[in-house]
Amino acid sequence: MNLSRTQIAAFCLVKAYLECNAGHGLTIEQLMRTSGLSETSLRLGFKFCFQITIYEYHRDISMEYAKALLEDGMMVKLVARKLGYRNATNFTRAFQYVFSKPPGLISLKKKRSEK
Known part of the structure; x- marks a missing residue:
């Protein structure tokens, strides 16, 4: 896949936008507006550049954000809500x-270390 410098810059912009908006629900339309690329170009080019899909990348950085909130003592239910999950079960999954471990273990570990 041949990418122009402009396209590569657009993918980097989308990646930075995702990082700045970790924990927020984003749509492909928002990312298309941010990058100025079509949906197909955005999806294929992002995966080509970073070896991960947009969805996977956003999920992973959102979960890192969630982990930090849990380590700071926020309750699982509140973290789930903050990340836009309608129920804590989907967030937990x-x-x-x-x-590879439930979020409750992170908050439990935090509570134990405070004692």
């Missing part, structure tokens, strides 16, 4: 997929 996503968190467990990324970290």
Whole structure:
């Protein structure tokens, strides 16, 4: 895949936008407006440049953000809400997929270290 410097810059801009908006629900339309690229160009080019899909990248950085909130003592239910999950169960599944452990263990570890 041949990419122009302008396209590469657009993918880097999208990556930075995702990082700045970790924990927020974003749509492909928002990313298309940010980059000035079509949906297909954006999806394929991002994956080509960074070896990860836009969805996977956003999920991973959002879960890192969630982990930091849990380590700071925020309750799982509140973290789930903050990240836009309608219920904590779906958040727990996503968190467990990324970290191979439930978010409750992170907050429990924090509580134990405070004693």
